[in-house]
Amino acid sequence: MITILLIIGFLIVAYIAFNKFYPSFGGDVSEEAQLIYKQSKQFKDGKFQNTNPVPEKLSFSENIKLAYTFFTTKVPNSRPAKNLKVDKLEANEVANYKGETRLVWFGHSAFLLQIDGKNILIDPMFGKVAAPHPLLGGDRFNSDFPLDIDKLPEIDAVVFSHDHYDHLDYESVLKIKHKTNHFYTPLGVGTHLKAWGIDETKITEMDWWQEVNFKELNLVCTPAQHFSGRKLSNGQSTLWSSWVIQSKKENIYFSGDSGYANHFKEIGNKYGPFDLAMMECGQYNEMWSDIHMMPEETAQAGIDVQAKKIIPIHWAGFKLALHTWTDPVERVQLKAKELNLKVITPKIGEPIIVKDSISKYANWWKNIEE
Template identity: 75%
Template sequence: MIIAITIIGVLILAYFAFTNFYPSFGGDVSKQQQLIYKDSKQFKDGKFTNINPVPKELSFSETTKLAYTFFTTKVPNGRPKKDLKVTKIDSTNVANYKGEARMIWFGHSSFLLQIQGKNILLDPMFGKVAAPHPLLGGNRFNQEFPLAIEKLPQVDAVIFSHDHYDHLDYQSVLKIKDKTNHFYVPLGVGEHLKAWNVSESKITELDWWQETQLDSLKLVCTPAQHFSGRKLNNGQSTLWSSWVIQSNEENIYFSGDSGYASHFTEIGNKYGPFDLALMECGQYNEMWADIHMMPEETAQAGVDLKAKKIMPIHWGGFKLALHEWTDPVVRVKVEAAQLNIEVITPTIGEEIRVKDAINTSINWWDNL
């Protein structure tokens, strides 16, 4: 008994030492900041909440069981047979681009958006694993990127949807922070950036439905149904969101992570129709369907948003669930056909024209 208690005590001390001193865990929201967040309708009893009463608070035994199931279940075709090849783009082409709005997918939920002469990064996660330490996660599906991060031009804005590791990555922020003019994040997420030496003057935090201007562009922080946290004791301490990006000519929606709910219809009615909606589609399971959409719901959400086209994202990057790696894109295409909404499925690195995107790489994932 003494040995068991000693081992448990050592593990607890090691956890707190790891989370308090290892920088990738980010910052903590202070009591002073919480007083400011009390003005938000989403902030209750010291935590951010969804409109619906989700996600369910899991007990320790439920959390342990879920973790055991994830780490011990063998998933056939859970990863590509080999690293995904990407379409390369020349750094000069990117730096000198002045054409119509376009996007470059870096895999998972990361994009470079070039619009109205500006360079904007969406959830720029360029890390090898979606975890606080390289030993705590599986490698991403693509070793290379369309463009080396060091060769990115000056970045006008970075937009983050929430603070999970597959979206907000410490090493990625270090690589881009000095070439980034400004960061736009949901409430609380700025604490992580400040902990990583991003100047507070370069950070704008927004609540749901708040709008801001980036010169001619309108940026809107819109709802999502998800959760947050980078360690066991700071869950729901920061807000999660989707985003609307509007110019005089283009209208783009970026879902972040979200379960299916009525907010898609509300956003569509208020800000739609959208030329292109980047829609979460991957890392789902019936056990956590309230915080990640099933592929069929992804297609329906695109309809709710009044999107002219949807692009499935949050797949093709990491194995974070128990489905085959191609299951998301296959299923969403089937449902989208039934709902008569167009789906585009570009390769990583392929140019995506916001107004007139078309598929030039049909089912590129076959046999991979």
């Protein structure tokens, strides 16, 4: 009995120390910051909340059951049979690019946006696993990137949608912070960046519907229906969002992570139509459909925001749900055809001209052996 108690005590102490001192967890929102966040309509009772009452908080037993189901259920074709090949970019070409506004997908939800001579990273998660430690998650589907991270050009701005590990990654931030001029985040997410050594003068935190002018671009922090937290003790302590990025010629939308709700129509009515929308499509399940859209809802959300075309994102990166790795893109294509919505499916690294209406994109995932 004494031995068992000692082991339990050691595990508890180890867990507390891991949470407190392991840098990947980020920072904790201060009481002073919470006083500021009280001005937000989304902040109530010390936490950020969705407009709709979701997600429902799971009990401890429900969390254990969900975790057991995820780690024990075998899903055929849940990962590509081999490492996904990516289209490579030349560092000099990227650094000197002066052409039409374009996007480059780095996998999952990460993008490089080159617009009006500026370089903007969107949810730049370049880590191997979507977890606080390499032993706590499965490897991403693409081990290579279109451009090595250390060869990225100077970054004018980085935009984050929320603080989950598959969107905000400690090691990735360390690799880009020295070459990034400014960071834009929803309320509270800047706390993690400051904990990782980024000066607060380089961080702008924004609430839903707030706008900021950045070098003749208009950045708008817009709603999403999701949640936040990097450890058990700080859930909903930071806000989550989608983003609108507008130049004088282009209008772009990035959904972040979100369940399907009325905010898509609100955003479309206020800021649409969009030349291109990057729409979450992947890592879903009926058990958590209030915080991650099903593929058919992704297509409908594209209609709601008044997008001329959409790119399905949040797939082909990590196994974070119990569906096949190609299920998201195949289902969203079917629904989009029914809704007469254009869907483009670039390979990782394939440049996408935002206003291009001619280029065809292959169903590249069908050529990968199972």
